[in-house]
């Protein structure tokens with residue numbers, strides 16, 4: 001493997017070690033001890049994902065790829081979807097046992113290379129904060145091709161990933177924030193048709209600091225979230241910092 005590129009084994013080791021931080025900090029923000037920022041970010045992400053799935057019938061089958069502790073899976077379950085979650089880290093995946101799912105659901109560890117499902121199984125697939133941990137372009141393409149395989153024709157992919165104007169490695173090269181154009185190109189190479197992409201949050205949005213320190217109470221989060229999404233629409237490219245971007249793509253119908 002070329003220097004600096006992380007293998008699935010490296011990525012699994014990294015996430016296994018993060019697991020000790022607990023179900024939320026390990027997968028959303030390692031430094032957020034109060035949990036306010038995590039609450040704000042996950043709310044914004046969940047609303048954006050549900051918005052993109054709003055025309056998909058309840059009880060449809062959704063794959064949560066890189067589901068972590070299952071916090072997004074739980075949101076989808078609350079909406080009536082039947083969720084299958086897969087992750088490469090068993091230590092993080094174990095936290096899903098503490099979530100109470102009301103719909104039929106399934107969680108499994110997998111090898112990060114071949115999804116353990118037959119072709120055309122899912123109505124939709126969600127991916128949140130996973131693609132930026134694949135800094136090897138071949139592994140990224142392989143994963144997205146496999147997503148395309150398991151989606152039904154016309155099935156939808158909704159991915160929430162950090163993007164930047166130019167590529168930037170973070171966390172000792174564990175994370176790679178890519179320009180949106182690079183992700184769009186890889187989605188297309190994987191056989192998916194890009195439908196939209198939109199910024200929902202910026203890394204250094206000023207109000208995130210008082211949120212993080214608990215100075216803004218949660219009842220204000222919906223209003224602040226609306227401001228962020230509005231700015232995301234006005235300025236469609238990241239500025240100097242990273243931006244959480246929602247990508248929507250579909251598998252072509254037969």
Ligand SMILES: C[S@@+](CC[C@H](N)C(=O)[O-])C[C@H]1O[C@@H](n2cnc3c(N)ncnc32)[C@H](O)[C@@H]1O
Nearest residue numbers: 015027066067068087088089092112128129130
């Ligand atoms: C930042 S966390 C996000 C977890 C969850 N999607 C969420 O939004 O809360 C990234 C997760 O992706 C998993 N992961 C990383 N690379 C993966 C891969 N190639 N296949 C499946 N899961 C992967 C990690 O183990 C970790 O649980």
